[in-house]
Amino acid sequence: MNNLFQKALAASTPFVLYRKPNNSQIVGWFQKNKMLHTTTKLTKSCFVFAPFHENEKIVFYPEDCDITHEFIDFSVEFSQDIPAQTNSFEREKHLLLVNKGIQAIHDGLMEKVVLSRKETVTIEQDKYPIYFQRLIKKYPTAFVYWFYHPNVGMWMGATPEQLVKINNNVVQTVSLAGTINQPNADLKNIIWGEKEQNEQQVVTDFIMNALKPLSNDLQATKPYSYQAGSLVHIKTDIAAVLKNTQDAYKAIEALHPTPALCGFPKQEAQKFIIENEGYNREFYGGYLGEWKFNNLDYSTKSDLFVNLRCMKLDKNQAYLFLGGGINKDSIPENEYEETVNKSKTIKSVL
Numbered sequence: 001m002n003n004l005f006q007k008a009l010a011a012s013t014p015f016v017l018y019r020k021p022n023n024s025q026i027v028g029w030f031q032k033n034k035m036l037h038t039t040t041k042l043t044k045s046c047f048v049f050a051p052f053h054e055n056e057k058i059v060f061y062p063e064d065c066d067i068t069h070e071f072i073d074f075s076v077e078f079s080q081d082i083p084a085q086t087n088s089f090e091r092e093k094h095l096l097l098v099n100k101g102i103q104a105i106h107d108g109l110m111e112k113v114v115l116s117r118k119e120t121v122t123i124e125q126d127k128y129p130i131y132f133q134r135l136i137k138k139y140p141t142a143f144v145y146w147f148y149h150p151n152v153g154m155w156m157g158a159t160p161e162q163l164v165k166i167n168n169n170v171v172q173t174v175s176l177a178g179t180i181n182q183p184n185a186d187l188k189n190i191i192w193g194e195k196e197q198n199e200q201q202v203v204t205d206f207i208m209n210a211l212k213p214l215s216n217d218l219q220a221t222k223p224y225s226y227q228a229g230s231l232v233h234i235k236t237d238i239a240a241v242l243k244n245t246q247d248a249y250k251a252i253e254a255l256h257p258t259p260a261l262c263g264f265p266k267q268e269a270q271k272f273i274i275e276n277e278g279y280n281r282e283f284y285g286g287y288l289g290e291w292k293f294n295n296l297d298y299s300t301k302s303d304l305f306v307n308l309r310c311m312k313l314d315k316n317q318a319y320l321f322l323g324g325g326i327n328k329d330s331i332p333e334n335e336y337e338e339t340v341n342k343s344k345t346i347k348s349v350l
């Protein structure tokens with residue numbers, strides 16, 4: 001087993017381990033004490049763990065952590081896939097929520113809202129490192145992480161969604177939305193329905209408008225199909241050259257949370273989520289990763305991801321966070337099914 005896993009297992013102090021997409025190294029940040037660092041605005045370089053709601057504090061690990069890199073050097077066994085089970089109570093609850101969302105859209109309150117549910121699964125506490133290793137092996141193109149802070153809890157996930165990659169004055173981001181369940185899909189030949197195309201276009205439009213005031217050079221690719229585990233999403237790559245490198249954080253404030261996780265218009269969707277989901281998303285739908293900012297020369301080089309396909313771990317229980325975009329054409333049963341399919345990303349490693 002890699003030394004980093006041993007170190008993480010022995011740690012009672014805050015740590016994060018992560019493997020970036022298509023990378024053969026695991027990075028570990030180990031805080032030297034149990035302090036909880038929080039902020040409302042990212043100024044100094046750090047590892048950031050930000051919540052979904054903008055009014056909640058952003059957690060970060062400062063740069064004076066013990067930071068280690070290690071090549072991936074392990075093999076791991078997979079257990080047999082357990083078929084995803086339908087819990088009829090959970091299903092009914094989600095159908096009611098989605099119906100309410102569709103009604104609010106028909107009433108003209110908003111155009112899109114991302115509605116989610118939290119599912120509890122029984123796990124084995126001594127297998128945390130194995131779950132993490134399986135995520136690493138199973139999702140080579142995802143950002144895979146294992147985060148622990150005594151005041152925040154333990155989180156793990158494999159996200160396919162970049163929030164931003166920033167290199168000095170260039171901000172790269174993606175519009176990722178629309179989901180079908182199709183393992184090993186023939187990506188070139190997928191024909192997307194109008195519902196999925198529309199929900200992804202809302203995200204693209206929002207991102208373009210959010211970045212416009214900060215950039216004179218803003219470009220987007222055509223939407224294309226993107227495989228994430230057994231799911232396929234619609235994706236558009238977007239790049240903006242900032243007028244001012246110092247605006248890097250403004251770009252994040254303008255983007256987060258995008259309609260891929262929240263909805264459109266943002267305020268209305270967020271209010272609907274708070275009032276109707278019936279639980280606090282905490283860090284699900286937030287973002288995490290390396291924030292590098294040097295305010296002496298205003299250079300930035302950041303790599304942040306949206307926190308989804310994730311779980312919160314508490315002893316022998318895992319809480320899975322599962323959401324999907326709702327618009328006027330949504331069919332509640334299909335939306336529930338989509339959350340079941342999304343649960344397989346994590347369940348297949350448990």
Ligand SMILES: C=C(O[C@@H]1C=C(C(=O)O)C=C[C@H]1O)C(=O)O
Pocket residue numbers: 114116161176177178179233260261308309321322323324325326342
């Ligand atoms: C909300 C989630 O995923 C997001 C929502 C998607 C959708 O609505 O189709 C697709 C990708 C993600 O941007 C999730 O996985 O929980």
